[in-house]
Amino acid sequence: MKKLCELIPDGIRTCAIAGHVNPDGDCVGSVTAVWQYIKKYRPEIDVTLYLEKPAEELMFLPGMEEAVAEVPADERKDLFISCDVSSVDRIGVAGNLFRAAARRVCIDHHVSNPGFADVNVIDADASSCAEVLCGMIDDHELTKQIADSLYTGIVHDSGVFQYANTRPATLREAARLMEKGADCSRIIDDSFNMRSFRKQRMLGRALAKSRLLLDGQVIMTCITDEEMKAEGADKRDLDGVVAEMRYTEGTKAAVFFYQTGPDEFKVSFRSSSDLDVSEVAAAFGGGGHVKAAGCTLAGPLEESIAKVTDALAGYLEQADAAL
Ligand SMILES: [Mn+2]
Structure with missing residues (x-):
């Protein structure tokens, strides 16, 4: 695997780092690790982190206070590094910088990633983009703060080492980060387990109105704009x-x-069986992983639910037939 230092050649003066829209813990952990790496080891480079504001509990990572959440002016950066981004249209605020950049690097772990940059480091078997980055940063370069960022990324995407994407290498990299002083139990508690009261209320609402579909094979629920407003919540609280x-x-x-618009809904899928939900999401123009995927649907809610239910029925039948 390529090392991070090899991807930042001599002569680079300006660099943009970006993650995906609606950044999660892996995204924030990965971009802040790369940001700190460049700040520390390549101080001559003018580096900017472009990222939407994530959930409050991820703001503790170094670099987040300086992250730029607005669409930047059209400029040409010498280097653009995307982390945890599966396709060009998922690059958050800095999409125009990606297109204009002289050299583009993509570091990711999504199985659906086509390799959209000039240099792509993609390991679809890794639990997280942060785990991919662990393999790109040597021991002597790994500071306590970079270890905190990478540990946050791994913990969030692996659900604290419990999802099926956790492999022996995930635990080995986590152990390495622990050896470097990562604040393990504090990161798990404060950034992963802890929920705001508002978040707990939204979870309660979502579970209370959930229903079973397809003979109990699928659990489904929905949250509308109105319900988010009633709790003073936004999509990050979901x-x-x-x-x-x-x-x-x-x-x-x-x-x-x-709900993400007047007649628009984001759909998140999780599988706890042989069903590959990335295929289901892809059928609606989305993508993701085998066990976790998503897409966006336009149209009235009940219609969209019916469409997704039909698709799921077909894929579940196929999954059963394959057994
Ligand atoms: Mn990820």
Whole structure:
């Protein structure tokens, strides 16, 4: 695997780092690790981190206070590094900088990533983009603060080492980060387990109105704009809903719809069986991983639910037939 230092050649003067829209813990952990790496080891480079504001509990990572959340002016950076971004249209605020950049690097772990940059380091078997980065940073370069960022990324995407994407290498890299002084239990508690009261209320609402579909094989729920307004919540307060739904006895998949526009819903899928939800999401123009994927649907809610249910019925039949 290529080392991070090899991807930043001599002569680079300006660099943009960016993650995906609606950044999660892996995204924030990965971009802040790369940001700190460049600040420390390549101080001559003018580096800017472009990222939407994530959930409050991820703001503790170094670099987040300086992250730029607005669409930048059209400029040409010498180097653009994207982390945890599966396709060009998922690059958050800095999409125009990606297109204009002289040299583009993509570091990722999404199986659906086509390798959209000039240099691509993609390991679809890694739990997280942060785990990919661990393999790109040598021991002597790994500071305590970089270890904190990478540990946050691994912990969030692996659900604290419990999802199926956790492999022996994930635990080995986590052990290495612990040896470098990463604040392990504090990171797990403060950034992963702890939820605001508002978040707990949204989870409660989502679970209370959930229903079983397809003879109990699928659990589904939805949250509308109106319900978010009623709790003073936004989409960031919905993180974790679909993961929690997955723990419903007898179900093979969980599906969560939440409103993103007047007639637009984001759909998150989780699989707890052989069903590959990245295929289901891809059928609607989305993508993701085998066990966790998403897409966006336009149209009235009940229509979208019916479409997704039909698709799921087909894929579940196929999965059963393959056994
Ligand atoms: Mn990720």
